[in-house]
Amino acid sequence: MQIFDAAVVGTGGIGSAALFHLAKRGLNVIGIDQFPAAHSLGSSHGQTRIIRQAYFEHPSYVPLLRRAYELWAELETQTQQQLFAQTGILEVGPPDGILIQGIEASAEQHDLPIEKLTAKQVQERYPMFQVPSGNRAIFEPTAGMLFVEKCVAAHLQVAEQARAEIRSNQEVIAIEVNENPIRIRTRTDEILTHRCVVCSGAWAQQLLPLPDTIRVVRKHLHWFASDEPDWQAKNNCPTFLYELPEGHFYGFPATNELGVKVAEHTGGEIVGDPSRLSKTPDSTDNERVETFTRQHLHGVTLQRTHHDVCMYTLSEDTHFIVDQHPDNPQIAFAAGMSGHGFKFATVLGEALSQLVLDGKTQWSIDFLKMSRLNA
Template sequence: MDRTYDVIVCGLGVMGSAACWQLARRGLTVLGLERFDIPHTLGSSHGRSRVIRKAYFEDPRYVPLLHRAYELWHELEAAAEQELFVRTGCLNLGPADHPCVRGILESVRQHRLPYEVMSADEVRRRFPAIRPAEHDIAVYEADAGFLRAEGCVRALADQARAAGAELRTNERVAGWNADDRRVAVRTDGGEHTARSLVLTAGPWLPVLAADLRLSLRVERQVPIWFRPLAPERFSVGRLPVFIHFLDDRAYYGIPDDGRSGVKIARHHGGATVDPETVDRTCTADDEADVRGYIRRHLPEADGPLLDATVCLYTNTPDRHFLIDRHPQQSNVLIAGGFSGHGFKFAPVVGSVLADLATAGRTDLPIDPFRIERLRIEAQVMS
């Protein structure tokens, strides 16, 4: 223990890497600790691509954060000199009275986002790969697409290092303690000290913040890549990113960029798991669920399975984020519970954490993400 840092960040997936970037570029001395490699395939920041969109069915209050996230992704692309954000548009499909479709329309109207509403027949004409249900409508957002997931994590980590952050991989955090002046983090490589601590451990957050008894649920998800029977209909430029809201479930898809096939997955509906023991193979049931959707709504995507991966969501009960101070330790910040829709926000989450670490406050709207609601829930459930 030969140095005291300004900040230690535990967990260097997309959120932790973004936090290191934002903290280091403000001149702080930063140590980032990652149990695995950067990136890796055991958490929540892999899978080649992630949807990015502003027409936000989850809540209109996310849209101002998305405006800033888009700006920061552009900054990162310029600094990294590589394409990370692939614009394809996003097609949101479902019955007009579906709560998520209504939520999308509320967001675009409240924030005056450009959008287009299509009938099922219009969707079939413009995007012949998709077979919507007869009662479906679609809300199309042009300023949307996908992020190259591993490329984003690498770029964030590289820029953090370039700004002066020290990032250590394959070093597991065993625990931490804090008082008002310092924190000490114990790892299998020794002990590190800092003035403040940021916990961005994804599905391992319930362990690192066990004292808070947060009501977080880790959920297994299985994105699958297929070789389409009509590849030209599923390529970037022909097919947008899409989200399809059915009566009792939702699926999403990301077009083929010529590298890996078309990606299709169910959003939520997975088993509750422990990240240490989760089955990381694609089972016959996993494939059957997605193929059942494909055969009804994307029949020309029903080709050979090219690849699959297991990804982990860390869900809060209301599926809104957790970004806040530890209630007993003001120099410990916690960000997690991104509930399967957080990746696109990573640079703005990093900026919020840097605001809180340096100024003690942020102008960005994070009131819905306070920790107390989750502690109350945990107490009720205990």
């Protein structure tokens, strides 16, 4: 029976990148996913994802983001297509809130370009955005959006070009971590491999010994029509993120006939079984996003052109869990991406490939180790 040098379980956002970085090293690798390539049943669909560098979540992410940007640009060159649009991002919140304070801390520590704007300056430059009284705004020019399904497909394409084997529509039911070689059991087959990367997104807890505090939540995406030229990406409309007392809301300029995409980052209903994800709209979420849109996004109608549902997999501190398996260092994983992981797919793919092939990575990811949660 063939023994692979490395296998990737879950070839979605992060796993597709890991597969490419393993294949690039000239190894005999296989990627396995329960669904077809670039599907819309997990966490990596819905047209767009924000990418930004002045990371309010923690300054330790910034070196990873610098590398992520480089690798996204390389992937665009390799596949000859646009995966990233540099729109900038407008971020709005109270001066002492986690958003403004966090952006300033990361920008200062890592010398990143940001522009601090008063409400009046926002009104002059971006009259379509309403800034609540007493709030501040920051514009980060290097931010933008990634075209999420295209990114996943691009990683799978370059992985295949580097001779990776891709098996879609095969659910992994167990990984025998203590066997040498590692035995991966699917519903119909067994695969043997010396090393393994697990990136199973919302299904992470079924294959990995993660803390039981991990939660999967259902998140809604809404597209609203707008004829206003100000809301078009081609007219320099930025992506946006608001910290408000009622929650965090974000969105994207119009890139096609569906219009402006708006969503709430906070909240979400618990998903018991990710394989039975309901795509039905939720009236409370509809109302919250409509209220935000009506109050803060002038010229975006409440005429909904499209709706979709996606899953966040939240760790208890909302930082990622990227580590080697506690029972077998030949297995590495990324889990608990907590609704902000896509922009890191490139660099985490590279880091995971290094963890299983070299036993270490050049990137400082100790702050993402699982032991912080077990302690």
